[in-house]
Amino acid sequence: MPYYIGDVIKDQKYLVARTPEEFRKGGIEVSVNTRVVKMDAGGRVVQLSDGKELPYDYLVFATGSKAQHLGIAGEDLEGVFTLKTLADTLRIKAYLAGRSCRKAVIVGGGFIGLEMSEAFSALGLETTILDVVERPVMRWDPEFSKTVLEELNRHDVSFSGGTRTRAIEKGTDFPLRVVTDQGELEADVVLMSVGIKPEVELARAFDLRLGKTGAIEVNSYQQTSKEGIYAVGDCCEVYHRVSKRWVYLPLGDVANKQGRLAGRNIGGDPMSFPGVVGAQSFKIFSLEVAAAGLGEKDASDAGYQPVSAIIWGTSIAKIMPGAKKLGIKLVADKTTGQLLGAQSIGENGAVSRINALSVALWSGMNIDDIANLDLAYSPFFSGPWDVIHIAAQVLKK
């Protein structure tokens, strides 16, 4: 079955269907199943795989990213998937629906791997996550990774850290066998979630300059190294306001902002993209996990002198029914007191705290101000001293 325009599927009620015809009604021509095969940046023309030539005033690269592969044997076996597009999801669903499955193996303990462990569990599959590193979600402090690990185990998801996957083979008791340096596991389905990388094949072929991260280099107006050519989304870099570096941060909200910015600039209402602070969140079973800014290592790399503090408090006033444990970590510069990073984890309120701290990171706020921030206190929503205040006070000491 063919999919059109970002894999938008008509029969999925939660998606707005957009066929090429619908775009055409809006005056937008969409060519599906068509590749750009040649580009003349000087003459501002691209040549398409169907032989047509398309002249342009402005060209936008929105080629996105693609799932990484380990390059091991068996990644192409039936029942081995990556998850990048909606089409991938439907393929996984169709595969699972077609047979009685009991076991899943996930290679890679990042966001996608963790979120899929919850999805597989919900389907009743005994699920194991394998990762070469020692713990899930390495961006977060080991203390918070431990909390994620406990949450996984509480839901019967196994995590096997320090485990390198060597190959995937046909299995004996199950369709597939995953061979690792720590032994073998059999399973009905294997998800490879070892990260994504920018899709820059076309950009490279057409000599657009790439940044150190391997993604397309852009300036704050989303312009690439060639005049009239813009890039947005997962295929390009983005400016990090705290590290003051161009980084690769392929996130949906960032892509949305870049697309809008490029549109404004092309449309003659210029605006520069102010950058990001690396705010991120995900949910795993009952846990909210969120972060923004830099961890100690990235902060050191960026020339700061990071100091940090972790505290555990409660999501709402601790005297209230429904108060949940909430962890928060702050990283600041020892010399200036500037907030450099924040992480939070808990059943409730972690994302809320990180959003407030993202604004503080955006503004370059220091720890003294954060220790006294005016937040909307009510016992239903926090203690009179919120975990944000307490963490800042502890770090100050």
Add this chain to the structure above:
Amino acid sequence: MPYYIGDVIKDQKYLVARTPEEFRKGGIEVSVNTRVVKMDAGGRVVQLSDGKELPYDYLVFATGSKAQHLGIAGEDLEGVFTLKTLADTLRIKAYLAGRSCRKAVIVGGGFIGLEMSEAFSALGLETTILDVVERPVMRWDPEFSKTVLEELNRHDVSFSGGTRTRAIEKGTDFPLRVVTDQGELEADVVLMSVGIKPEVELARAFDLRLGKTGAIEVNSYQQTSKEGIYAVGDCCEVYHRVSKRWVYLPLGDVANKQGRLAGRNIGGDPMSFPGVVGAQSFKIFSLEVAAAGLGEKDASDAGYQPVSAIIWGTSIAKIMPGAKKLGIKLVADKTTGQLLGAQSIGENGAVSRINALSVALWSGMNIDDIANLDLAYSPFFSGPWDVIHIAAQVLKK
């Protein structure tokens, strides 16, 4: 029954009991049921109602606030209450427990009045709120007051706006009769929640300078007009960072911060209080209601040129189960684009948004930045464009 030290009651499991003896163990002398009757600011001595004299190096006024009264007949009848202290709560509970009650009248539709309407409803009382103004929680936009009103009605709480209470009398079918300019209502219990005012009787007697608001004037170190004398909490003013004025904002979290600051300054670790942005929240049945900064009128009074926008979105990505309607209002200065105020209302996520916007108000951030803020997006917690972004974009237009 006597109560000690902020009405901390031993048999209430949710409170930490602190008797004078416990304070003494920590080296702190506490005299209860004792008034300061005379003060010699020059000689740094206060004279107590028990005849003792107490010399001091530093004196801290933390006299708090008191419930306002309308000064009408019948406010002292049995069954008519104000709610300011824990002792008040216990008195109300004891009164209700002692008889079979069916109807409650609340005079005043502020935070306390609204929250108590929920408490009375939970006890099965038919509850009516009377207010001289047309709508509840006047700080919020009329559109949001309407949402509060709908929530009250959905839980069978009546709100009668534009109603002036003239007197309270003994009733015929019920113990009490509330006489208003719109007619009469009978009830078992009447709560007077018409606001609070700073307790400055002692400060006035001792010639401390009061501010325009009627509360004790302090500087950023919490020092009053007399050397060695500090004031903190509900009895004094606080600096508002957006209006750049000293205001009266008697809130628990602000009082906590001022107390800590005064302690640091007295203890020789000086720090100035950076002020507040007027962040506030409350819960009414299923609704979160929050605000920070200024509304249009206060903004105009403070010399700004306010423009505003209200949008309705969802608390989390609208494709997700559990997404709830969320309203947000932003006020900004027309000339500079500076954010001046924010309000939010919804079953979920209103306080979270206001906390992020409180940080933006604190930093003096403008609408362009807010339209592009980096927040921790995941469909579980927001859309890729959060309601904050959308409101800022709408206001920008």
